[in-house]
Amino acid sequence: MSSAGGAAKETPGPMKDPLDLLDTTSLLTGEERDIKATVARFLADRVRPHIAGWFEDAHFPRELAPELGRLGLLGMHLEGYGCAGTGAVAYGMACLELEAVDSGLRSFVSVQGSLAMFSIWRYGSEEQKQQWLPRLAAGEAIGCFGLTEPDFGSNPAGMRTRAVRDGGDWILDGAKMWITNGGIADVATVWAATEEGVRGFLVPRAAPGFSTRDIERKLSLRASVTSELVFDGVRLPDSARLPDARGLGAPLSCLNEARFGIMFGAVGAARDCLQTALAYADARIQFDQPISAFQLTQRKFADMAVSLNTAMLLAVHLGRLKEQHRIRPEQISVGKLNNVREAVAIARECRTVLGANGVSLDYSPIRHANNLESVLTYEGTSEIHTLVIGQALTGRAAFT
Ligand SMILES: Cc1cc2nc3c(=O)[nH]c(=O)nc-3n(C[C@H](O)[C@H](O)[C@H](O)COP(=O)(O)OP(=O)(O)OC[C@H]3O[C@@H](n4cnc5c(N)ncnc54)[C@H](O)[C@@H]3O)c2cc1C
DSSP states (O other): OOOHHHHHHHSOOSOSOTTOTTOGGGGSOHHHHHHHHHHHHHHHHHTTTTHHHHHHHTOOOTTHHHHHHHTTOTTTTSOSTTOOOOOHHHHHHHHHHHHHHOHHHHHHHHIIIIIIIHHHHHHOOHHHHHHHHHHHHHTSSOEEEEOOBTTBSSOGGGOOOEEEEETTEEEEEEEEEEEETGGGOSEEEEEEEETTEEEEEEEETTOTTEEEEEOOOOSSSTTSOEEEEEEEEEEEEGGGBOTTOOSTHHHHHHHHHHHHHHHHHHHHHHHHHHHHHHHHHHHOEETTEEGGGSHHHHHHHHHHHHHHHHHHHHHHHHHHHHHTTOOOHHHHHHHHHHHHHHHHHHHHHHHHHTGGGGGSTTSHHHHHHHHHHHHHHSSSOHHHHHHHHHHHHHSOOOOO
16 A cells, blocks of 8 residues: 555646656656757757748758857767767757757758768768868768659669769769758768669769759748759769768668658657647637637647657657667668658648648748658658568568
8 A cells, every 4th residue: 555655756746848748858868858958949049030931932041050060960979070979869859859940950950960971970981081070060061962863762773873983083974853952062972873883972062063953942841952963974083982881771871860860850840830739729719719628629639749749759769779779770660650740740730720820931830741741751751661661560572
């Protein structure tokens, strides 16, 4: 039998944050909470007041890069070369807060750190690391990662971009499509087919024959630069090749790094939508009552809070597996598939709570909903992650 004192200890106090229904904050270390709070404070001052305008104007604020660098957010989970070297969950918390403001901002940080920097950090020569990583970590230089081509997205094995040896050099020809940061990048990690298999190359912006064209008319990730990269006989020394990258497994391993940040980021976008909708529903009166008092509205909120909190539990669990070097690609697929799918559903449902105001950029849900359409597609579409999980369950690959 429990004593009266014991019973009192079992009674929880009032909920600190109704959105954190399951108290997932208690799963975080003090350092992780501090990082999350610091990033949220910076964004509240520097970014949140401007983000709807940047989205509307299709503007990425390049000048933010050094500020993000000073905060340690670029290549945050990498060790050495000016990188912060934090744990996976701390990095996830930063992604969550960034995407709570806008997926475009989180995409910039993901591509810079998890794709451009990680590819150099994991597969580059010491000289390449010294040349690029400290500047990329500081936000003085910007990187991009070119894998997708106009005709090959889900199936990068079919890539047509080719690098051919010419004496001690390589000649690169082809095109990459839908490349985040492409038009503003100082260096591009480019994946190309060679006679020896897929290889990665670092292509500096100034390389003769290398040009970029920004993709206009996007209705998603408008506060992010997305570009086509064109290589017309670009001559590169062998020292531009990533020496440890052999085969398609190399770029795919980079994508796993970025997907990891996405599964946290999606939780942030969903949280911001729910927070906005809850506040709106409290203030909006119809039939002489706040719309939050209607059972149908509460059902929406309850369902969304359940999926938001389970998405957060999933992300933190997978983060801990990553920190213990135990995470498997199909588990990352579970995280990316579930959390982005749930975030899309939450963003759309929150938009309905706002009625007509829900289609205005004055409120965040429609911007998040539009952004999340890209997040659903990039770094492996939902269908491809479903097939990865299907293969893990059945032992049969159903991709072709
Ligand atoms: C805003 C944005 C930014 C991006 N940034 C980058 C970047 O920085 N670097 C980069 O390399 N790429 C980037 N991408 C590209 C992205 O990774 C690709 O769009 C994605 O891999 C899908 O490729 P695709 O668009 O060619 O679609 P496709 O591969 O043509 O697929 C079209 C549809 O067919 C489905 N499909 C394909 N194969 C199968 C199958 N076997 N079974 C069932 N269904 C299938 C897909 O799931 C999808 O629904 C970006 C994309 C966007 C939208």
